[in-house]
Amino acid sequence: MIMLGRRLVLLGPPGSGKGTQGDLLSQRYGIPKISTGDMLRRMRDDPALGPSIRGYQDSGGLVVDEILFPVVENRLRNPDCAGGYIFDGFPRTLEQAKWLGERVDTVVSLGVPDSVLVERVRYRFTCEDCGAIYNTKLSKPKVEGKCGKEECCGELFQRPDDKPETVAERLKKYREKTEPLIDYYRKRGILKELKFGEEDVAVDVVFGRVVAAIES
Numbered sequence: 001m002i003m004l005g006r007r008l009v010l011l012g013p014p015g016s017g018k019g020t021q022g023d024l025l026s027q028r029y030g031i032p033k034i035s036t037g038d039m040l041r042r043m044r045d046d047p048a049l050g051p052s053i054r055g056y057q058d059s060g061g062l063v064v065d066e067i068l069f070p071v072v073e074n075r076l077r078n079p080d081c082a083g084g085y086i087f088d089g090f091p092r093t094l095e096q097a098k099w100l101g102e103r104v105d106t107v108v109s110l111g112v113p114d115s116v117l118v119e120r121v122r123y124r125f126t127c128e129d130c131g132a133i134y135n136t137k138l139s140k141p142k143v144e145g146k147c148g149k150e151e152c153c154g155e156l157f158q159r160p161d162d163k164p165e166t167v168a169e170r171l172k173k174y175r176e177k178t179e180p181l182i183d184y185y186r187k188r189g190i191l192k193e194l195k196f197g198e199e200d201v202a203v204d205v206v207f208g209r210v211v212a213a214i215e216s
């Protein structure tokens with residue numbers, strides 16, 4: 001398997017499957033997934049930056065670049081990024097894409113209709129210990145409310161920003177700020193655009209299409 005040129009960006013609205021697909025790609029290629037949402041969530045208790053981060057996240061707004069860029073820059077300096085990485089949730093604006101510059105080889109856009117997104121986010125639960133993501137409608141965990149991954153069994157919780165009002169705001173932000181990146185990366189010739197219909201598609205089917213797009 002060719003490992004060069006594996007600096008990937010997953011582009012898509014909330015609930016489009018960036019996190020899940022990012023985890024699978026990370027396993028397949030042995031490169032880290034970089035979720036800016038997760039990194040910022042871990043900073044919510046930071047005495048200096050936490051209050052500001054919580055304010056943006058809880059209202060469905062975007063965290064400002066002055067906070068985000070140093071976090072991403074530091075993460076990219078980590079030696080585990082030397083063989084490539086998968087961005088999940090970054091870049092989200094044209095400014096961020098310009099800042100990232102040439103440090104991306106392929107962008108996969110996951111196009112999913114709003115009706116599917118809203119439904120998925122409603123049933124999305126995360127394990128507080130290992131971060132595994134569940135759709136409790138499609139794949140019920142073995143023990144209700146608990147993670148089913150081997151040696152984990154952490155509590156499952158719903159992200160506060162997955163409540164319907166906040167999801168609506170996040171979708172609006174996506175349309176306004178992030179969707180223009182599809183065109184931006186298309187013009188740069190590095191976009192692989194996937195479109196899915198109203199029928200919810202199984203994770204492994206989506207993964208097959210994502211891998212085929214990346215390796216084509």
Ligand code: AMP
Nearest residue numbers: 036037038056057061062063089090092
């Ligand atoms: P996510 O887990 O990717 O859905 O991100 C959750 C929240 O974290 C977003 O709604 C934003 O408030 C914040 N966030 C994550 N990534 C970014 C980004 N690239 N730019 C600005 N805010 C971000």
